[in-house]
Amino acid sequence: MASSLxxxxxxxxxxxxYATQWPNITRKKPxxxxxDEYKGMEGKFEKFFSDKPGG
Known part of the structure; x- marks a missing residue:
């Protein structure tokens, strides 16, 4: 398991x-x-991350 650091x-x-590449979020959407299906799911980042803004 990875350390906290x-x-x-x-x-x-x-x-x-990505802070310099992606636009700032200025409004919260629903x-x-x-x-709720994704709450507590393991490996969400690895499964779903996209380097495309808004993706």
Missing amino acids: DCQIKWLELNRT APADA
């Missing part, structure tokens, strides 16, 4: 990469109808 570094690097 390893997890922090992963997210900091991800933020560093959650998708199936949002």
Whole structure:
């Protein structure tokens, strides 16, 4: 299992990469109808992450 520091570094690097490429979110949208199906799901990032803005 990754250490807390390893997890922090992963997210900091991800933020560093995409914060300059993606547009800022200025408005909150309603959650998708199936949002509850994904709560607690393991591996969501690996399964669903897209480097496309809004994707």
